Amino acid sequence: MKTAISASGDTIQSVMDQRFGRCPYFCVYDNESKEYAFHKNPACEAQSGAGPLAVQFLAKLGVEKIVAAEFGGKVKPVLEDLKIQMIIMNQEGRSMEEIVTLLNK
Amino acid sequence: MRIVVGSGKGGTGKTFLSVNLFCFLEEQGIPVSFADCDVEEPNADLFLKGEVKSVETVFQNLPVIDTAACTFCGKCHDYCAFNAIMFIKNLEYISISEELCHDCGACLYACEFDAISEKKKELGKVRIMQSTKGNRIVDGLTNIGVYSGVRVIKSAVKKLENQGVEILDAPPGTSCPFVTTASFGDYVILVTEPTWFGLNDLKLAVETVRGMKKEFGVVINRAGDGEDPVSDYLKKEGIELLAKIPFDHKIAKWYSEGKIPVLESSDLHKIFYEIQRKLKI
Numbered sequence: 124m125k126t127a128i129s130a131s132g133d134t135i136q137s138v139m140d141q142r143f144g145r146c147p148y149f150c151v152y153d154n155e156s157k158e159y160a161f162h163k164n165p166a167c168e169a170q171s172g173a174g175p176l177a178v179q180f181l182a183k184l185g186v187e188k189i190v191a192a193e194f195g196g197k198v199k200p201v202l203e204d205l206k207i208q209m210i211i212m213n214q215e216g217r218s219m220e221e222i223v224t225l226l227n228k
Numbered sequence: 229m230r231i232v233v234g235s236g237k238g239g240t241g242k243t244f245l246s247v248n249l250f251c252f253l254e255e256q257g258i259p260v261s262f263a264d265c266d267v268e269e270p271n272a273d274l275f276l277k278g279e280v281k282s283v284e285t286v287f288q289n290l291p292v293i294d295t296a297a298c299t300f301c302g303k304c305h306d307y308c309a310f311n312a313i314m315f316i317k318n319l320e321y322i323s324i325s326e327e328l329c330h331d332c333g334a335c336l337y338a339c340e341f342d343a344i345s346e347k348k349k350e351l352g353k354v355r356i357m358q359s360t361k362g363n364r365i366v367d368g369l370t371n372i373g374v375y376s377g378v379r380v381i382k383s384a385v386k387k388l389e390n391q392g393v394e395i396l397d398a399p400p401g402t403s404c405p406f407v408t409t410a411s412f413g414d415y416v417i418l419v420t421e422p423t424w425f426g427l428n429d430l431k432l433a434v435e436t437v438r439g440m441k442k443e444f445g446v447v448i449n450r451a452g453d454g455e456d457p458v459s460d461y462l463k464k465e466g467i468e469l470l471a472k473i474p475f476d477h478k479i480a481k482w483y484s485e486g487k488i489p490v491l492e493s494s495d496l497h498k499i500f501y502e503i504q505r506k507l508k509i
Contacts, residue, residue: 169311171310171328172310172311172312172325172328173311175311175314175325175328176311178314179314179315179316182321183316197325197327197328200323201323201325204321204323205316205319205321
């Protein structure tokens, strides 16, 4: 199963970005292959509707869980429809590696 | 002539200037009408007591997708410039984000399978009023939770009668609601205050109206004896200073009582006369 995390950079040491729709990268972790993949967020520079655009991108990748600092009002109903689990991480400064470790606990 | 009264910063005196200008011109018997385009928080009616003649509801159309008829081709999604249609082909998922929809109609045009119809959504109300001297006053009020007031602003301005001088009290800031209001103007008055905050937001407003190629000038409100970074900026940029309205306890008191200071003070009367002269009204 794939989990996406909003990331500020493209390495496992990168810390989480506090924005969901406009974070520069998404870290996608596959807990079966134990592999990390980093994707540029195509919604990062969108004029409007960045959140929904990011959701579409992640849903196409087959993501089933998303970790972010917060989810906006336009995104929540779509994620609920798509049965993608929202996980709110409200501690700043955690790296991708740390978050994945926490998820696997 | 349409005059838009705007400012980058909130609370600088847009409504103060526009209602005073309206009453000042009305007093001289000049045909003048007024539109409160600050549709998220209209407040000109605190000062302009008009008789309500009619109230109209403003709607927008929203697309409704019939998922039984939809072939999930994605064309409507590609046509939407506002990312309002969420579409995930492999999951056969499609939905509309109502807040993002601008009611442009592109998705209806795009759909080749008649899967998109429209429904109406109420955005707000426009009131048409008449002043005691018989001039038209219009204001708009956007419903709570509506994402953008642009359509309500457009509806309000349409209710003006296209005669004489029209004064449009713009919303604060420099985003879509301001740009929409300013787009109707022949001239834009930017109201600012002689502070660094005022200057910062004035620069944004100047950049916006210059981008729109609108003729404009500046009124410095609550001018005092202290430092005045705004005047220096105007000189450097060659921007017309229409007037300086002094920081005056009496003006604040009249205004707080819902009075029209220009009708109370001869000093203020002179200042507005100067604005009138510069605008060639």
